[in-house]
Amino acid sequence: MLSHALVQPADAEDDGVMGEHDQDQDDVAEPARPPLSAAQAREMTAGLREAMDDVRRSVAVLAARVRDAHAARVWEPLGRPSWEAYCDAEFGISRAQAYRLLDVARALAAIHGAVAAGTETSRTRDTDPATAAALDYGLSQRALIAVSGRTGDVTELITRRLVTLAHSGLQALDEPTVGAVVRQAVRDIRSAPPPPPADPPADPAITATRRLVDDLAANSHAIGELMLEVAPAYLSDTDAADVLALLCEQIGEPLEHGLAARRYALSGDRRALHGTVL
Known part of the structure; x- marks a missing residue:
């Protein structure tokens, strides 16, 4: 199951350019069905949205458990020499997939910490810890992997923007607002070049x-x-x-x-x- 967890529907972070193959899917012939009413179409759309949210939340829960398992060095009591050997033996996933799971877990942990530090009124601070750990802010795994090496930049930006919003008092820091701030910060860091070295060479x-x-x-x-x-x-x-x-x-x-x-x-x-x- 872990190998399939690395495949996630595209979210707001990955919308935009689509391959021609994807665009042509609307034209693929399918068995004839009775036309849907508007109410039936809305009901079906709601079901799809719920399923996508379930997938994202499941990935976030998986990331939290991966982080806990790695921190506990779960492979040692089972006689495995390393995390990658453990993932291969227990779940049949590759070394690259094993470490991508860790990247996702670490990036989410850093973002959770930034949200907790950035506001005192966010709903994410008032929920049960297990529920808060499951929040993924609508981020795709590709987005989380892309910023996993720049978590310091991401967390600084999220914290600064949430503190500014909290002090302004212009907008309630509810879950949708916090999610929007997090997604925009991740998008900004993904599109920005890495910062220059702290001490650039004289040459x-x-x-x-x-x-x-x-x-x-x-x-x-x-x-x-x-x-x-x-x-x-x-x-x-x-x-x-x-x-x-x-x-x-x-x-x-x-x-x-x-x-x-x-x-x-x-x-x-x-x-x-x-x-x-x-």
């Missing part, structure tokens, strides 16, 4: 080289997001290559570079670009 050549590397990485991340729209995260590199070959040819990007950019967008780790773009 201008080194500074210029680092700037060039940062620009290449930012461009590669944008390309990787495009690749993920066409070849979603649940596809292996081999399957993604089959899907992306034509796209890469059309945009003049070597397939290996496209796959590397896709891995970078998934992990946020620049080492995914070594030997290709960087």
